[in-house]
Amino acid sequence: MDLALRPMSTSQVLDRTFYLYRNNFALFAGIAVITPALQLIAELIQLRVFGLLVMPQQPENMTPQFIQALLVRVVISLVVSFVLIIVGTTLASSATAFAVSMVHLGKTTTIAESYGKIKNIFWRILGLFSTIMFYTFGPLMLSYAFLLGLFFGITYMLKGGSPQGFAVLLLLGSLLVLGLLLGSIVWMFFALCRYALAVAACTLEKLPVRQSIARSKFLTRGAKGSIFGIILLTGIMKFILAYALQLPALLVNHSIFITGKTHLSMAATAWLHIANFLGGAMAGPVTTIALVLVYYDQRVRKEAFDLQVMMEAVAPASPVQAATAAPGIR
Numbered sequence: 001m002d003l004a005l006r007p008m009s010t011s012q013v014l015d016r017t018f019y020l021y022r023n024n025f026a027l028f029a030g031i032a033v034i035t036p037a038l039q040l041i042a043e044l045i046q047l048r049v050f051g052l053l054v055m056p057q058q059p060e061n062m063t064p065q066f067i068q069a070l071l072v073r074v075v076i077s078l079v080v081s082f083v084l085i086i087v088g089t090t091l092a093s094s095a096t097a098f099a100v101s102m103v104h105l106g107k108t109t110t111i112a113e114s115y116g117k118i119k120n121i122f123w124r125i126l127g128l129f130s131t132i133m134f135y136t137f138g139p140l141m142l143s144y145a146f147l148l149g150l151f152f153g154i155t156y157m158l159k160g161g162s163p164q165g166f167a168v169l170l171l172l173g174s175l176l177v178l179g180l181l182l183g184s185i186v187w188m189f190f191a192l193c194r195y196a197l198a199v200a201a202c203t204l205e206k207l208p209v210r211q212s213i214a215r216s217k218f219l220t221r222g223a224k225g226s227i228f229g230i231i232l233l234t235g236i237m238k239f240i241l242a243y244a245l246q247l248p249a250l251l252v253n254h255s256i257f258i259t260g261k262t263h264l265s266m267a268a269t270a271w272l273h274i275a276n277f278l279g280g281a282m283a284g285p286v287t288t289i290a291l292v293l294v295y296y297d298q299r300v301r302k303e304a305f306d307l308q309v310m311m312e313a314v315a316p317a318s319p320v321q322a323a324t325a326a327p328g329i330r
Contacts, residue, residue: 005105005296005300005305005309006300007297007300007301008293008297010226010229010230013226013230013290013293013294013297014230014233014290016104016293017286017289017290017293018286020100020103020104020289020293021285021286021289023103024099024103027099027103027109027110027111027114028096028099028285028289029281029282029285030111031092031095031096031099031111031114031115031285032092032096032280032281032284032285032288033281034088034091034092035084035085035088035089035091035092035280035284036088036276036277036278036279036280036281036284037088037277037281038084038087038088039081039084039085039088039276039277039280040273040274040276040277042080042081042084043273043276044270044273046073046076046077046080047269047270047273086126086129086130086133087126089129090122090125090126090129091115091118091122092284092285092288093125093129093199093288094118094121094122094125094199094202094203095111095114095115095117095118096114096285096288096289096292097199097200097203097204097288097292097295098114098117098118098203098204099114100288100289100292100293101204101292101296102114104292104293104296105309118203121202121203121206124202124208124209125199125202125203127209128198128199128202128209128212128213129199131209131213132191132195132198132213135191135195136187136188136191136192136195137188139180139183139184139187139188140181140184140185140188142180142184143177143180143181143183143184146173146176146177146180147177147181189228190224192228192231193220193224193227193228193231194216194217194220194224195213195216195217195220196216196220196227196231196291196294197215197216197219197220197291197294197295197298198212198213198215198216199212200291200292200295201215201216201219201295204295218302219295219298219299219302220298223294223297223298226294227291227294230287230290230291230294231287234283234286234287234290235287237283237286238279238280238283238284238286238287241279241282241283242275242276242279242280242283245275245276245278245279246271246272246275246276248271
């Protein structure tokens with residue numbers, strides 16, 4: 001525990017992350033499997049219901065009926081995926097945070113115990129995660145709404161508006177949307193780093209939503225660069241792993257990425273979903289483990305958490321505890 005609770009650099013956090021993951025692979029992969037499993041089930045059901053997505057090769061085949069069916073499919077897919085990601089990530093991230101807190105401090109736990117410890121705070125964690133998603137991605141969604149409004153405005157101008165009005169609307173609207181998109185993307189990464197430790201604080205300190213967010217703001221102060229590097233590196237690792245698993249199906253079926261064909265076979269499409277599942281299950285816990293370690297690192301740096309743990313370990317037992325532990329007392 002002395003070695004665990006010490007200030008760590010970013011490279012040491014990553015080294016500790018892979019050490020814990022390697023030595024507790026079944027535990028962390030078992031906890032993380034819930035989100036990709038829910039996504040896989042939903043994707044396979046949608047594949048069974050809607051069939052393969054085959055894009056028309058000729059522009060004249062892009063009929064209003066096809067566009068309407070495509071929009072319905074996309075909207076259903078997005079809504080289902082969003083709900084499952086929120087619920088699955090809420091469960092997995094909180095349970096992983098508890099599991100990391102145990103193994104990092106030299107204790108043991110199980111998948112069932114990790115999920116059991118968070119069941120009473122599930123709705124709190126869900127509210128926290130939803131709030132963070134809103135704060136993080138809300139500006140980006142607003143930018144897309146402006147982009148949609150610009151599209152309808154240009155369409156109206158093309159139908160009956162003046163050419164001068166169309167040019168002014170296109171120029172000003174494009175500049176506004178471009179600025180909003182760039183600003184919202186910058187804010188998205190900033191917010192991801194700012195609220196990265198909120199789930200760990202809520203899970204391990206049993207804090208309400210607002211206090212968990214405030215706690216994350218405090219702990220991430222001065223550490224956002226390190227957190228961004230961790231999120232970026234682990235994200236790249238997840239992408240590479242998922243693509244490596246998908247690559248055989250893409251090569252065998254000469255996919256759109258290689259030959260320009262418009263669709264894959266049913267078997268290849270199913271394998272892509274399964275590859276996403278395997279990649280998510282294997283790589284999913286890495287970012288959460290690293291962020292929990294950053295949470296402990298910041299508590300050690302800013303609150304001398306290592307000294308608190310040492311003092312609690314050597315503190316004398318209370319009279320009630322001593323009486324309970326003493327043998328032969330009735």
